[in-house]
Amino acid sequence: MHLLSIDSLSDDQIATILDEGERWFSYNRQPRRNDHRLDGLTIVNAFFENSTRTLLSFEIAANRLGAQVVTMQVEHSSIKKGETLEDTARTLNAMRPDILVIRHSVSGAPASVAAIMDCPVINAGDGVGEHPTQALLDAATIRQHFGRIEGLKIAVCGDLKHSRVARSNALLLKRLGADLRMAGPESLIPSSMEAMQIDEAVEGADVVMMLRVQRERLEEDLGDAPGEYLSRYGLTEDRFAQTAEGAVVMHPGPINRGVEIEGSLADHPTRSLIVRQVEMGVAVRMACLDLLTASRLN
Amino acid sequence: MHLLSIDSLSDDQIATILDEGERWFSYNRQPRRNDHRLDGLTIVNAFFENSTRTLLSFEIAANRLGAQVVTMQVEHSSIKKGETLEDTARTLNAMRPDILVIRHSVSGAPASVAAIMDCPVINAGDGVGEHPTQALLDAATIRQHFGRIEGLKIAVCGDLKHSRVARSNALLLKRLGADLRMAGPESLIPSSMEAMQIDEAVEGADVVMMLRVQRERLEEDLGDAPGEYLSRYGLTEDRFAQTAEGAVVMHPGPINRGVEIEGSLADHPTRSLIVRQVEMGVAVRMACLDLLTASRLN
Amino acid sequence: MHLLSIDSLSDDQIATILDEGERWFSYNRQPRRNDHRLDGLTIVNAFFENSTRTLLSFEIAANRLGAQVVTMQVEHSSIKKGETLEDTARTLNAMRPDILVIRHSVSGAPASVAAIMDCPVINAGDGVGEHPTQALLDAATIRQHFGRIEGLKIAVCGDLKHSRVARSNALLLKRLGADLRMAGPESLIPSSMEAMQIDEAVEGADVVMMLRVQRERLEEDLGDAPGEYLSRYGLTEDRFAQTAEGAVVMHPGPINRGVEIEGSLADHPTRSLIVRQVEMGVAVRMACLDLLTASRLN
Numbered sequence: 001m002h003l004l005s006i007d008s009l010s011d012d013q014i015a016t017i018l019d020e021g022e023r024w025f026s027y028n029r030q031p032r033r034n035d036h037r038l039d040g041l042t043i044v045n046a047f048f049e050n051s052t053r054t055l056l057s058f059e060i061a062a063n064r065l066g067a068q069v070v071t072m073q074v075e076h077s078s079i080k081k082g083e084t085l086e087d088t089a090r091t092l093n094a095m096r097p098d099i100l101v102i103r104h105s106v107s108g109a110p111a112s113v114a115a116i117m118d119c120p121v122i123n124a125g126d127g128v129g130e131h132p133t134q135a136l137l138d139a140a141t142i143r144q145h146f147g148r149i150e151g152l153k154i155a156v157c158g159d160l161k162h163s164r165v166a167r168s169n170a171l172l173l174k175r176l177g178a179d180l181r182m183a184g185p186e187s188l189i190p191s192s193m194e195a196m197q198i199d200e201a202v203e204g205a206d207v208v209m210m211l212r213v214q215r216e217r218l219e220e221d222l223g224d225a226p227g228e229y230l231s232r233y234g235l236t237e238d239r240f241a242q243t244a245e246g247a248v249v250m251h252p253g254p255i256n257r258g259v260e261i262e263g264s265l266a267d268h269p270t271r272s273l274i275v276r277q278v279e280m281g282v283a284v285r286m287a288c289l290d291l292l293t294a295s296r297l298n
Numbered sequence: 299m300h301l302l303s304i305d306s307l308s309d310d311q312i313a314t315i316l317d318e319g320e321r322w323f324s325y326n327r328q329p330r331r332n333d334h335r336l337d338g339l340t341i342v343n344a345f346f347e348n349s350t351r352t353l354l355s356f357e358i359a360a361n362r363l364g365a366q367v368v369t370m371q372v373e374h375s376s377i378k379k380g381e382t383l384e385d386t387a388r389t390l391n392a393m394r395p396d397i398l399v400i401r402h403s404v405s406g407a408p409a410s411v412a413a414i415m416d417c418p419v420i421n422a423g424d425g426v427g428e429h430p431t432q433a434l435l436d437a438a439t440i441r442q443h444f445g446r447i448e449g450l451k452i453a454v455c456g457d458l459k460h461s462r463v464a465r466s467n468a469l470l471l472k473r474l475g476a477d478l479r480m481a482g483p484e485s486l487i488p489s490s491m492e493a494m495q496i497d498e499a500v501e502g503a504d505v506v507m508m509l510r511v512q513r514e515r516l517e518e519d520l521g522d523a524p525g526e527y528l529s530r531y532g533l534t535e536d537r538f539a540q541t542a543e544g545a546v547v548m549h550p551g552p553i554n555r556g557v558e559i560e561g562s563l564a565d566h567p568t569r570s571l572i573v574r575q576v577e578m579g580v581a582v583r584m585a586c587l588d589l590l591t592a593s594r595l596n
Numbered sequence: 597m598h599l600l601s602i603d604s605l606s607d608d609q610i611a612t613i614l615d616e617g618e619r620w621f622s623y624n625r626q627p628r629r630n631d632h633r634l635d636g637l638t639i640v641n642a643f644f645e646n647s648t649r650t651l652l653s654f655e656i657a658a659n660r661l662g663a664q665v666v667t668m669q670v671e672h673s674s675i676k677k678g679e680t681l682e683d684t685a686r687t688l689n690a691m692r693p694d695i696l697v698i699r700h701s702v703s704g705a706p707a708s709v710a711a712i713m714d715c716p717v718i719n720a721g722d723g724v725g726e727h728p729t730q731a732l733l734d735a736a737t738i739r740q741h742f743g744r745i746e747g748l749k750i751a752v753c754g755d756l757k758h759s760r761v762a763r764s765n766a767l768l769l770k771r772l773g774a775d776l777r778m779a780g781p782e783s784l785i786p787s788s789m790e791a792m793q794i795d796e797a798v799e800g801a802d803v804v805m806m807l808r809v810q811r812e813r814l815e816e817d818l819g820d821a822p823g824e825y826l827s828r829y830g831l832t833e834d835r836f837a838q839t840a841e842g843a844v845v846m847h848p849g850p851i852n853r854g855v856e857i858e859g860s861l862a863d864h865p866t867r868s869l870i871v872r873q874v875e876m877g878v879a880v881r882m883a884c885l886d887l888l889t890a891s892r893l894n
Contacts, residue, residue, distance in 0.1 A: 039332065056668055060640075064664070068358075070358055082554055087564075091573070096326050275690045277690075279691070282692070339629075340660070370648055393875070
């Protein structure tokens, strides 16, 4: 089995990943971690697009389960020598990894690669496609905090058109019974999507999930003056005051302080779950690696 | 002992590497691999020239034997700060690796480094010099497929002048008793080499080993129009029809589809050994690492 | 506890690191190294400034103690996406490393990061700040060679203004009782520092520690003609002849042969400790990693 998109997961698998993710979260807080269940297995991280946090997160997750981890980064790739993605996949497959984790700037690239691989493939972000492990870690973080996801009012705000994080989260959180509200600048909302104004989305919300806006888009697509994005589409203290009691702020990172979110909210000691998301990220990826290799070995 | 060139190996050592390579090939197909014979040893990969497949192949090979693997890539190197190669070698040596794997764009660089190191050095490709582990994995792939190398008609076709793969393969396959035929564009044949036309070389051949042509050379050295290289010097279906019954196609990769080889031949389900070569690559490198560390520890 | 500067270490801790460093030095010369005391711990190397030898040294040191090692390099960092250093630190901290090793081009960056991290932080070089593990390995090398540091005449020569190596060494060696002499081009001496002419500094010295001069500074700051730096400020055979009997040459590397040091002195079989410094580097870093994790686990 592969982990390419939220829809590729059964309800049971999602439940297992969230449960196990929470368990690994506690495990990682121990002073020593001596789990070796992936001993003798090779995890290959094929990152065709730069990433710090996602790559580190997968590397640490795989190490903590005792796997052998090998990372290939795009700038060293023979892609540059004109090799097709399919030929690269055949090459990687011939090295007999036990899991391939792939990030690629082209939507659908992980699925094309998975069609060739004999081992499970995890999509670690593909173009404007999906980023399923991010959605899973977000769901696990919400569930850990609130004890449930069903019935929560969750606002996802920002560049909905280009965000694979928004796409995967919308699919997963809706499936888990959340009351979803999408909001963003008009020019950054896909035509097929029902969206609202940010003030409407945030009102009474239990969770406000802000998306990163590409700085390049601020000027090009939005003709934005400095600070304008924050006041029009970002999460300010004023807007956050309109949320439900006990509401929390989330963000997949890295954050642009003062652009899509006010710095004081990002740093809020009890209302911000942003750092918690990163911690849950390692844990949920451990759960994913474990689930996928178990499905392969049994 | 070092593994710098084909001539640096005794007949016995070559036989051991091919035998052990085949054994590791089967081993790697197991669901778990728990060999730890290089536990406690440090393998340093010093890659002064970019490479995806060769670096990954060595990293995975070393990991599968339980070694500690550290990789240094050129763009992070103090070479750029004006350090001489010899001073870099002295530095690496002082860190007491148990094997140094080196790729370098200058022919002879691995030998210069080996003269300084106290540990075995493996040449993973040096300029237009040699690439002995590629030749060994090619020989192991051929032997696994045909059960022998002696007496086989093997055509090596392409840019013979700049190919270290061609050089190492010619030395090794001749030594193992193959009937070698070299072919390529006239301007890409070393003056000292006896070569023939590709049609002549391919006729009745058991193995056709196509070399990668640098796209830059197509225009610069050959004044080549698009598609012209394939029809004049590449492996087309028509040419392949002239080979012996049961003939196979090989290529060190990455391949330029439609340039030196027709895509349908590269993908041929029974006649193409190209993906098999990659798989054998990890296995043969495990054999090399094992042989060289054993020679050091005994 | 962190290892950010020489002053952050107690006398006892310095003594422990030097003692243990010498012990690991011998240990690393064994054919196999099977220490696993950091098994189950995660070491993250966050290098925001390129480095070959220091990064390799830390990676090998951590591997030799059985730790899981993950390396993040600047060019893949979300720093480029505009994330603040503090946010990067919060992200790294959330991944729950057991030690963070950081190199950064801004002085004080490791201290800012350490203020956020829950685990020990090692400064692997910060701007024109400090490089404490380099000073520790230098001290260990001197002590191993002479059996003591107290009372030795040690000349530190070169670009004192920009050298974090000089700064950390001056602090440490003075504290250990050495008779320190600093020398360098007038324009490269901090106004607060008492320095002398190189000929004066070298006369009767037991140790001459030459600093690397940035090639860019030669022209820009010094208006230096080729070879002029060596004759005016570098270590020539003539100058070395004025040192004490049994004097040794040191250099943190990478060296510029013929610029700050004559090649024949760098290579001197008995008087040069330059390669020994690199070897001691791995050993002293093992001691530091061990000390810091022990302080955390107990």
